[in-house]
Amino acid sequence: xxxxxxxxxxxxxxxxxxxxxxxxxxxxxxxxxxxxxxxxxxxxxxxxxxxxxxxxxxxxxxxxxxxxxxxxxxxxxxxxxxxxxxxxxxxxxxxxxxxxxxxxxxxxxxxxxxxxxxxxxxxxxxxxxxxxxxxxxxxxxxxxxxxxxxxxxxxxxxxxxxxxxxxxxxxxxxxxxxxxxxxxxxxxxxxxxxxxxxxxxxxxxxxxxxxxxxxxxxxxxxxxxxxxxxxxxxxxxxxxxxxxxxxxxxxxxxxxxxxxxxxxxxxxxxxxxxxxxxxxxxxxxxxxxxxxxxxxxxxxxxxxxxxxxxxxxxxxxxxxxxxxxxxxxxxxxxxxxxxxxxxxxxxxxxxxxxxxxxxxxxxxxxxxxxxxxxxxxxxxxxxxxxxxxxxxxxxxxxxxxxxxxxxxxxxxxxxxxxxxxxxxxxxxxxxxxxxxxxxxxxxxxxxxxx
Amino acid sequence: xxxxxxxxxxxxxxxxxxxxxxxxxxxxxxxxxxxxxxxxxxxxxxxxxxxxxxxxxxxxxx
Numbered sequence: 001x002x003x004x005x006x007x008x009x010x011x012x013x014x015x016x017x018x019x020x021x022x023x024x025x026x027x028x029x030x031x032x033x034x035x036x037x038x039x040x041x042x043x044x045x046x047x048x049x050x051x052x053x054x055x056x057x058x059x060x061x062x063x064x065x066x067x068x069x070x071x072x073x074x075x076x077x078x079x080x081x082x083x084x085x086x087x088x089x090x091x092x093x094x095x096x097x098x099x100x101x102x103x104x105x106x107x108x109x110x111x112x113x114x115x116x117x118x119x120x121x122x123x124x125x126x127x128x129x130x131x132x133x134x135x136x137x138x139x140x141x142x143x144x145x146x147x148x149x150x151x152x153x154x155x156x157x158x159x160x161x162x163x164x165x166x167x168x169x170x171x172x173x174x175x176x177x178x179x180x181x182x183x184x185x186x187x188x189x190x191x192x193x194x195x196x197x198x199x200x201x202x203x204x205x206x207x208x209x210x211x212x213x214x215x216x217x218x219x220x221x222x223x224x225x226x227x228x229x230x231x232x233x234x235x236x237x238x239x240x241x242x243x244x245x246x247x248x249x250x251x252x253x254x255x256x257x258x259x260x261x262x263x264x265x266x267x268x269x270x271x272x273x274x275x276x277x278x279x280x281x282x283x284x285x286x287x288x289x290x291x292x293x294x295x296x297x298x299x300x301x302x303x304x305x306x307x308x309x310x311x312x313x314x315x316x317x318x319x320x321x322x323x324x325x326x327x328x329x330x331x332x333x334x335x336x337x338x339x340x341x342x343x344x345x346x347x348x349x350x351x352x353x354x355x356x357x358x359x360x361x362x363x364x365x366x367x368x369x370x371x372x373x374x375x376x377x378x379x380x381x382x383x384x385x386x387x388x389x390x391x392x393x394x395x396x397x398x399x400x401x402x403x404x405x406x407x408x409x410x411x412x413x414x415x416x417x418x419x420x421x422x423x424x425x426x427x428x429x430x431x432x433x434x435x436x437x438x439x440x441x442x443x444x445x446x447x448x449x450x
Numbered sequence: 451x452x453x454x455x456x457x458x459x460x461x462x463x464x465x466x467x468x469x470x471x472x473x474x475x476x477x478x479x480x481x482x483x484x485x486x487x488x489x490x491x492x493x494x495x496x497x498x499x500x501x502x503x504x505x506x507x508x509x510x511x512x
């Protein structure tokens with residue numbers, strides 16, 4: 001066949017298939033080249049979903065939760081606790097990598113196929129609502145961060161929305177992922193900030209031995225413990241990473257690198273979370289009114305103790321945290337809705353004009369969330385509670401489905417969970433279910449905790 | 451700069467990795483035994499949380 005015919009055949013391929021084939025070609029070439037540089041190149045090509053999902057988990061709400069934690073409880077308990085959360089997050093997210101690479105289907109789609117319409121609809125609807133409400137908190141973070149640079153809140157929120165939509169609608173998964181990864185790099189800004197605060201490193205080291213809870217096991221401590229747990233594993237993360245693995249076209253052959261991607265992401269996530277707790281513990285703990293600080297109080301405290309540049313860097317980190325999470329959650333909404341609706345084209349490789357039905361749910365969720373932030377006197381605190389409640393109701397179901405799917409012999413074959421993976425996963429899932437239930441109860445019935 | 455990917459290479463990859471084919475279709479799993487118990491546990495959990503939400507809202511949760 002001559003080259004013009006081959007070109008015509010290639011151009012007749014659906015755009016998302018063509019783009020995915022190009023990505024696969026690059027991985028194949030690197031694999032054929034061999035050598036250390038080629039292996040590094042394969043790693044760089046495969047990296048993405050794991051790092052993104054973990055860094056996006058350190059979202060605007062997460063940054064504020066970690067800062068409040070450090071301010072209220074100092075270094076004692078939460079530094080080792082958050083380090084312990086790294087393997088917890090890894091064990092859960094790694095299962096989505098395997099599931100996505102083996103089935104080439106998203107999480108919502110697999111729940112529909114294996115467990116029927118009721119649980120499929122329950123999962124998809126709950127996820128889309130929770131995502132839309134979580135997006136509200138991300139735009140609050142973006143607006144507050146930009147406000148620290150003198151940008152009026154409405155302008156900041158609309159700039160954030162424009163950035164999210166612009167990146168979501170680039171029509172190329174690889175480009176979307178690379179832009180997201182560059183933005184996600186800014187998450188590391190909290191590490192030098194913690195160093196600039198000159199923390200007491202011996203106290204940090206001691207905390208791993210003592211796990212000391214300052215003030216004892218009060219209801220406030222339990223609330224923060226559960227909030228920290230809730231920021232480590234969220235329902236959207238399961239759906240996001242599995243769909244991202246599918247859209248990226250990762251195969252079981254790249255599973256080892258997909259795991260490494262997830263592990264690296266988990267380490268960065270944990271390091272940043274710990275850095276924020278150390279920073280807040282150093283500059284805010286022990287001050288009057290240390291409990292329940294809001295965004296502007298946290299920014300002011302950082303500026304007062306470390307300087308205006310540190311305050312600006314913290315604000316920049318907050319903008320990044322909101323932005324990267326908003327981008328990930330917008331994509332997750334489109335993927336999940338596309339899977340639930342059974343759309344034929346549901347890929348970030350599709351041109352927006354050719355896949356309006358796929359992009360629309362994400363665009364609507366992000367736009368509505370941004371507009372809600374702009375409504376004067378909107379009950380934003382109440383919405384935050386609703387987000388947490390929805391996540392609480394939904395998380396056990398999402399985790400159970402994940403565990404059942406990765407143990408499904410017919411689906412996973414040789415890639416199903418090993419006994420050791422099951423022991424770890426069931427332990428973690430059991431703990432998360434119990435603690436999520438307690439968190440939900442504490443939000444709904446605060447007097448239960450005394 | 452990366453070498454351009456020729457159409458024949460793209461077409462070969464599409465064929466070899468079956469990128470044009472639909473991913474495998476999985477039928478609905480039969481829910482029985484311990485899985486059925488889990489299912490009921492999940493239903494009870496969802497109902498319990500729904501009841502808690504209702505109680506929370508009637509007590510002025512916000």
